[in-house]
Structures are given as structure tokens and as C-alpha cells.
Amino acid sequence: xxxxxxxAAGVRxxxxxxxxxxxxxxxxxxxxxxxxxxxxxxxxxxxxGLKTADIDFTCxxxxxxxxxxxxxxxxxxxxVGAWPPISESHVEMDGAWALYEAWVKLRTGDAxxxxxxxxxxxxxxxVRDVLTRQLDPYYVAPLWPDSVALAALQAQALIDAGTADExxxxxxxxxxxxxxxxxxxxxxxxxxxxxxxxxxxxxxxxCPPIGDGAAAVVLAAGERARxxxxxxxxIRGIDHxxxxxxxxxxxxxxxxxxxxxxxxxxxxxxxxxxxxxHAPFSSQEVILRxxxxxxxxxxxxPSGGALAANPIMAAGLIRIGExxxxxHRGESDRALAHATSGPCLQQNLVAVLEGDPR
Amino acid sequence: MSKEPVxxxxxxxxxxxxxxxxxxxxxLVREAAQRALDDAELTWAxxxxxVIGKAPDFFEGVMMxxxxxxxxxxxxGKPMMRVHTAGSVGGSTALVAAxxxxxxxxxxxxxxxxxxxSESNAMWGLxxxxxxxxxxxxxxxxxxAPHVRAYMRRSGAPDTVGSLVAYKNRxxxxxxxxxxxxxxxxxxEKVQASPMLWDPIRYSETCPSSDGAVAMVLTDRAGAxxxxxxxxxxxxxxxxxEPTLFAGKDSVSPRAGRDCAADVYRQAGIxxxxxxxxxxxxxxxxxxxxxxxxENLGFAAEGEGWKLTESGVTELDGDLPVxxxxxxxxxxxxxxxxxxxxxxxxxxxxxxxxxxQVEGARRVLGHxxxxxxxxxxxxxxxxxxxxx
Numbered sequence: 232x233x234x235x236x237x238x239a240a241g242v243r244x245x246x247x248x249x250x251x252x253x254x255x256x257x258x259x260x261x262x263x264x265x266x267x268x269x270x271x272x273x274x275x276x277x278x279x280g281l282k283t284a285d286i287d288f289t290c291x292x293x294x295x296x297x298x299x300x301x302x303x304x305x306x307x308x309x310x311v312g313a314w315p316p317i318s319e320s321h322v323e324m325d326g327a328w329a330l331y332e333a334w335v336k337l338r339t340g341d342a343x344x345x346x347x348x349x350x351x352x353x354x355x356x357x358v359r360d361v362l363t364r365q366l367d368p369y370y371v372a373p374l375w376p377d378s379v380a381l382a383a384l385q386a387q388a389l390i391d392a393g394t395a396d397e398x399x400x401x402x403x404x405x406x407x408x409x410x411x412x413x414x415x416x417x418x419x420x421x422x423x424x425x426x427x428x429x430x431x432x433x434x435x436x437x438c439p440p441i442g443d444g445a446a447a448v449v450l451a452a453g454e455r456a457r458x459x460x461x462x463x464x465x466i467r468g469i470d471h472x473x474x475x476x477x478x479x480x481x482x483x484x485x486x487x488x489x490x491x492x493x494x495x496x497x498x499x500x501x502x503x504x505x506x507x508x509h510a511p512f513s514s515q516e517v518i519l520r521x522x523x524x525x526x527x528x529x530x531x532x533p534s535g536g537a538l539a540a541n542p543i544m545a546a547g548l549i550r551i552g553e554x555x556x557x558x559h560r561g562e563s564d565r566a567l568a569h570a571t572s573g574p575c576l577q578q579n580l581v582a583v584l585e586g587d588p589r
Numbered sequence: 590m591s592k593e594p595v596x597x598x599x600x601x602x603x604x605x606x607x608x609x610x611x612x613x614x615x616x617l618v619r620e621a622a623q624r625a626l627d628d629a630e631l632t633w634a635x636x637x638x639x640v641i642g643k644a645p646d647f648f649e650g651v652m653m654x655x656x657x658x659x660x661x662x663x664x665x666g667k668p669m670m671r672v673h674t675a676g677s678v679g680g681s682t683a684l685v686a687a688x689x690x691x692x693x694x695x696x697x698x699x700x701x702x703x704x705x706x707s708e709s710n711a712m713w714g715l716x717x718x719x720x721x722x723x724x725x726x727x728x729x730x731x732x733x734a735p736h737v738r739a740y741m742r743r744s745g746a747p748d749t750v751g752s753l754v755a756y757k758n759r760x761x762x763x764x765x766x767x768x769x770x771x772x773x774x775x776x777x778e779k780v781q782a783s784p785m786l787w788d789p790i791r792y793s794e795t796c797p798s799s800d801g802a803v804a805m806v807l808t809d810r811a812g813a814x815x816x817x818x819x820x821x822x823x824x825x826x827x828x829x830x831e832p833t834l835f836a837g838k839d840s841v842s843p844r845a846g847r848d849c850a851a852d853v854y855r856q857a858g859i860x861x862x863x864x865x866x867x868x869x870x871x872x873x874x875x876x877x878x879x880x881x882x883x884e885n886l887g888f889a890a891e892g893e894g895w896k897l898t899e900s901g902v903t904e905l906d907g908d909l910p911v912x913x914x915x916x917x918x919x920x921x922x923x924x925x926x927x928x929x930x931x932x933x934x935x936x937x938x939x940x941x942x943x944x945x946q947v948e949g950a951r952r953v954l955g956h957x958x959x960x961x962x963x964x965x966x967x968x969x970x971x972x973x974x975x976x977x
Contacts, residue, residue, distance in 0.1 A: 289830075294646075294652065294653065295645050295646050295647060295673075296646055296647075296652040296653075300647075301644075301645035301647045301648075301714055301715060302645060302675055302960065304673070305675065305833055305960050305961075305963070305964075306833070308830060308832065308833075308963075309832040309833055309834075309835075312832075313830050313831050313832050313845075313963075314831055314832060314835065314837070315831075315844065315848070316829040316830060316831040316843075316844055316845035316848050316849075317829070317830055317831075318827065318828055318829060318830075319828060319829070319830035319964075320672065320674055320681055320684075320685065320828055321672070321673055321674050322670060322671055322672055322673065323646065323653060323671050323672075323673035324653070324670065324671050328670055328671075331670070332670065332672075332685055332688075335685070335688045335689055335692050335694055336688055336692075338688075338692035338693075338694065339592050339688050339691045339692040340591075340592060341592075341688075361652065362652070364646075364650070364651060364652040365651070365652040365653045365654075365656055365657070366657065367657045368614070368649070368650065368651045368654070368657065369613055372651070470668065471668050471669075471670075472666060472667060472668060473656075473659045473664050473665065473666075473667065473668070473669040474659070474665055474666070475659060475660050475665050476656055476657045476658075476659055476660060477660070487666070488666070491666065572653070572656070573653075573656040574656075577656055577659075578656065578659075578669070
């Protein structure tokens with residue numbers, strides 16, 4: 232039904248050439264979303280030497296529900312400096328999907344460069360309550376099952392299936408926070424206690440910090456990418472898939488949409504050395520590792536992952552940015568990046584990034 | 590590098606009404622999608638990806654409803670994306686879907702836009718809270734009325750032009766079975782006698798709040814060859830954005846709109862839009878925007894748009910029909926309104942617009958705008974495949 236991801240002659244090579252992110256923080260009430268975003272936009276543009284007028288296409292991801300007002304993204308656009316008018320679009324999704332839209336645009340040949348950004352402030356409200364509003368509005372949302380409770384159901388299903396136990400989950404959290412010690416943008420850095428149960432079987436250490444943050448990426452096609460970056464992170468494949476919304480009809484211990492997206496992105500063709508997984512809960516990393524076939528030789532979430540910083544709407548784009556940055560720095564040759572959306576890993580995106588051979 | 594030509598082979602929409610109490614949001618979108626598939630004589634299995642758009646989530650009170658709608662739209666196991674670019678979103682959504690085909694990422698894509706405004710209250714959904722916006726700027730009419738005044742002053746248009754547009758569009762809507770407002774007893778006098786809401790905008794010169802959805806099946810050259818009915822071919826498509834408020838902004842004729850149209854015409858090889866384009870489905874939520882956009886889109890010189898309207902050029906049987914379907918003035922499920930323009934343009938060049946068909950329409954422009962006249966999306970579709 233779906234055609235093979237084309238790698239034939241004539242298909243343009245597209246790369247991540249720059250990445251920037253904020254320091255993610257528990258609250259940022261003294262600044263607006265635009266003020267939070269602006270330094271990141273400046274940083275990512277400065278690192279390439281590009282000006283707004285040099286960017287052929289701009290795409291962003293955010294959510295009105297976090298901002299608490301309609302059309303919140305329009306204010307951020309003013310910060311981009313959209314004058315003279317720019318070719319621009321927005322997804323009400325994680326920025327990883329904004330990157331996907333930009334990648335498609337570059338693939339058409341209508342653009343050679345793209346700016347992608349996303350941001351989210353979770354601090355103004357109760358993010359666990361806010362996320363209940365993304366559930367089926369007629370049957371499920373009125374019951375207010377929150378995001379941690381739903382993740383706990385998934386974690387318990389995993390334990391019941393014998394795939395993981397609580398110490399295994401705790402190890403994921405501990406490793407992530409230890410890695411985050413080297414990430415100046417992360418929230419909890421260094422060893423933190425596994426903590427008390429938040430919703431059984433998940434302890435606070437199995438759950439992401441609540442935080443505000445933003446991220447931006449620059450994409451470029453072909454030779455343009457080589458001009459802008461010493462070692463571009465070429466997007467060898469990218470795909471995303473969605474599953475049914477009702478968790479009762481899903482096997483919560485599996486992630487078939489991740490498997491399909493990874494297949495389409497070419498993730499199984501050759502081993503990766505790095506994987507940045509958007510797993511806000513420790514139990515989700517266990518599922519994703521299994522589905523993606525990542526063994527102990529793969530460096531998983533060297534940034535600390537979403538357990539160290541999970542700014543909603545930006546955390547997925549950050550995974551792509553972190554994976555790309557490792558390629559830029561020469562710390563990885565082939566990396567996998569993953570983003571998720573919806574309750575219990577409902578929707579998943581997988582990108583495979585490669586650096587030029589050394 | 591060459592792009593794959595993009596064809597519209599299926600169009601479906603719901604009968605738009607003030608409140609669809611008989612269906613859920615999922616039921617509403619499913620209805621439009623099924624009709625688009627029926628038009629294309631395809632099944633859910635033929636769809637490779639789904640691109641969905643709507644205006645702010647606050648209009649229904651559901652955050653990121655595409656998650657919950659994955660099942661209803663047959664998207665399980667497929668890629669599904671959600672676009673949101675304010676009032677232009679319906680158009681932008683179609684363009685994102687078209688890019689998937691043009692880039693040869695997918696062969697057949699379902700694109701859909703909806704709003705179920707009866708689930709909430711759009712006027713207050715559009716009224717940003719203080720301190721983000723000044724008080725008493727309730728809804729879109731309060732925002733746009735001063736720009737209409739500026740247009741009237743700048744162009745010297747007589748104050749009767751707005752009512753002519755409303756009268757024309759409401760009469761056109763009577764020929765469109767899917768239109769929300771069917772005012773069988775409409776007269777010009779009734780429009781002119783309707784209450785003043787936001788001076789100079791009268792009640793009958795404003796759009797309704799509708800529940801509705803629209804869907805299109807977009808496909809590649811091979812898909813078009815298999816289609817049972819004529820295809821509409823995309824000859825050009827573009828989006829442009831500019832800031833909301835800044836000192837240099839021309840709110841009467843925003844540069845982003847002019848640039849967007851120019852990009853579409855360049856792609857389509859249109860040198861003289863007034864002569865080479867047969868009809869326009871234009872985003873006119875308040876009647877005065879017809880003469881304003883006629884100028885912005887290059888169909889009339891600056892200050893001259895109202896003369897086309899006044900002389901009857903934009904009537905259904907005129908030389909450049911505008912809003913043959915009745916337009917946003919007669920049907921406004923906000924997030925869908927832009928895509929309805931795009932879809933109605935496609936129906937026209939396919940010759941499938943029914944009673945509101947423009948005879949011999951070969952090239953038709955679909956137009957959408959949003960935000961504070963800052964987001965624009967447009968496409969030009971033709972009865973013949975593009976040659977380049």
C-alpha cells in the first residue's frame with residue numbers, strides 16, 4: 232500500500248545543520264513564551280550565519296492549551312521577524328512534526344533551507360490536568376485520567392508481562408539523571424533519589440520533570456548543508472505513525488507504530504550507535520528499546536532524555552537536535568531520534584541521522 | 590528537481606449547520622471523509638496518510654483532537670499530521686497534504702478540516718484575555734471593522750458595496766446544498782436594514798458559526814489516471830505570513846497576501862489574473878473583504894476593487910464570479926472554511942459544482958487568510974494537468 236521510502240537518484244539529501252535549546256526550568260513565569268524562544272532563535276541562526284531573509288521555509292510546533300489562549304503561536308511568529316513576509320506554517324504538535332513538514336517541503340525542491348522551532352510552558356497550569364483534555368472528549372476526558380496514571384497503567388502492564396520490574400525501571404531513571412549531569416540544559420542533573428510512588432508502580436524518579444523550554448533547528452538541502460555545517464547530520468529516513476486512541480484496544484507493552492516508523496525510516500537496515508528516545512516515563516524507554524532493537528552497545532539518551540527535561544511540544548524536537556548535535560561533534564556516525572505524542576506512546580516519529588564517513 | 594503533479598480526485602463535505610447535535614466530532618469528520626472517498630471511488634485502505642487541520646482547540650475544548658480522531662479517519666498505522674495556522678488553516682492543511690504527494694513521499698493522501706463550533710463559543714474563543722488584548726475587542730468583527738473603515742476611506746467606495754456582496758453570496762448559497770445559511774427570503778433591503786454590529790459591518794454582512802467538515806483526496810499522476818471522475822490539477826500553491834501588528838503593516842492590503850498571490854501566479858504561469866483566472870473562491874468572512882481582496886489578489890488596481898463588485902463582475906453569472914458556493918459569509922466552520930474554498934475551486938474545474946457551477950471554469954483560485962490578516966494560503970487549480 233505505502234510505497235518504499237525513496238532513496239533513488241534525484242531525491243535530495245537534507246540535513247540538520249544547527250540546533251539550539253533553552254535551559255529547561257521548572258518555571259519561567261517572569262518571561263513570556265516569545266522571550267523564552269528568542270535567544271534560541273538567535274543562537275541557531277548565528278551558528279549558521281543565516282538571517283531571517285535567508286530562510287526559505289519556517290515551521291513551528293506548539294499548543295494553545297499550554298499557553299491557555301487561542302492562536303498563541305502568532306505571538307511567537309512576531310518574534311521570528313516575519314518581514315518581509317515569509318513562507319511559514321505551524322503544527323499543533325511537537326516540533327518533531329514541524330521538522331517533518333519542513334523536511335517534506337525541502338524534498339519538493341521549493342525550499343533549500345528551513346527554520347524549525349517549538350516551545351512549551353507547562354508551569355502556568357497543572358500539566359497532568361491539562362493533558363486529560365487531549366483524551367476522547369465524550370467518554371474518557373470527563374473521567375479526568377491524568378497522564379501519569381495512564382503511564383502507570385502501561386508500566387504495570389509491562390511488569391505483569393514480565394518484561395520489566397521496578398528495579399529495572401529505577402535503573403533507567405538513575406542512568407538518565409546521571410547522564411544529564413553533563414547536560415547544562417537539563418533540569419534535574421546528577422543523582423536524584425528514586426523517590427516515592429507518584430502513581431503505582433511509577434515513582435517520581437520514573438516520571439519526567441515538569442518544565443518550560445524551547446528548541447530550534449535549521450535544516451538545509453544538499454550543498455547548502457555543507458556550506459552551513461562542517462559535518463551535517465543527514466536525515467537518511469524519517470517517518471511517523473499513529474495508533475488507536477483508546478488504550479483498551481492497544482497492547483500497551485508494545486509500540487507497533489514505532490516499529491513501523493522505524494522500518495520506513497530505515498532504522499533496521501544498519502545498527503545505530505546513538506539513540507535519543509522521547510520516553511517521558513522510564514517504562515516507555517524499556518518498550519522503545521525492545522521495539523527498536525537497541526542493545527547495550529547503543530548509547531541511549533546521552534543527554535539524559537525526557538526524564539531529565541521534558542518541555543512539552545519541544546521534547547521531541549530536542550531528541551532530533553541532540554542526535555544531530557552528536558553527529559556534528561563527531562561523537563556519532565549514525566543516530567536514531569524518536570519523538571512521541573499522545574497517551575501511552577500513541578503516536579511516534581523516528582528519524583535516522585548520519586554523518587559523512589570519516 | 591521535478592515535482593510530482595498533484596490532483597484532487599475526491600471532495601466531500603457535510604451539510605453545514607449551526608449545530609450538529611446528532612454526531613460527535615468523530616462522526617462529523619468521518620462523514621466528510623467518506624464522501625470524499627466515495628467521490629474518488631477509493632477505500633480507506635487506499636489512503637496512505639492523513640493531514641488534518643482546524644482552528645484553535647478552544648473552539649471545541651479538546652486538546653490536539655487528531656489523537657482521538659485517528660480511529661475515525663482510518664489513520665491507525667498511518668502517518669497523521671495536524672496543521673494549525675489560524676483562519677488560513679484549511680488552505681495550509683491542503684497545501685501540506687499536497688506537498689506529501691509533490692515530494693513523492695506518498696501517492697494518495699486524505700486531507701480534512703473541520704470545526705464543530707456548537708461545542709463551544711467561537712467569539713469568546715477568539716477573544717484573547719487581557720492583558721494580551723485590549724478590552725471590548727470581542728471576536729473577529731471588532732478586530733476587522735477598523736480595517737474596513739480604512740479601506741472605505743482610502744478607496745472612496747460608497748457604503749453600499751458591503752451589502753451587495755452579502756446579498757450576492759447569500760443568493761449563491763441557495764444554489765449550494767451544503768451551505769449553512771439558506772435565506773430564501775433574502776433581499777438587498779433586508780441586508781441593509783439588518784442591525785449594525787461593528788460599524789460599518791452589519792449583522793447580515795457577517796459570517797455564521799457553523800458545524801462542518803470538508804475533505805479532499807489528493808493523489809499523484811498515476812492516481813489521477815485511475816480516478817473515475819475528472820481531476821482538478823494543482824498549478825500553484827503558497828503560504829505567506831507576516832507579523833500581527835507593526836508600524837509598517839498595511840492592514841487593508843497586507844503584503845503577505847500580495848506576495849502569496851504573486852508566488853501562486855508565478856508557479857501557474859499567470860501573467861494577468863483578471864483575464865486568465867475564471868473564478869475565485871475567496872475567504873470573505875465580512876462582506877467588505879471581497880473588494881479588499883480583489884485588490885490584494887491583483888484582480889483590480891488599488892482602490893478599484895469595489896467597482897468590480899458594484900458592476901456585477903463578481904456575480905455568479907459575471908465575468909469573474911467570486912464565492913459561487915456562498916462563501917464564508919454563508920458557511921463558516923472556521924477551521925474548515927479555508928479548505929472549503931480550496932475544495933470548491935476544485936469542484937469548479939472538475940465541472941462538479943452543481944447549480945453553482947460556472948460554465949467553462951478552467952482555472953480557479955482558492956484563497957484563505959487568518960490571524961490579524963497575517964496568514965495567507967492559496968492554490969490555483971486547473972482542469973488540465975500542469976505542463977511544466
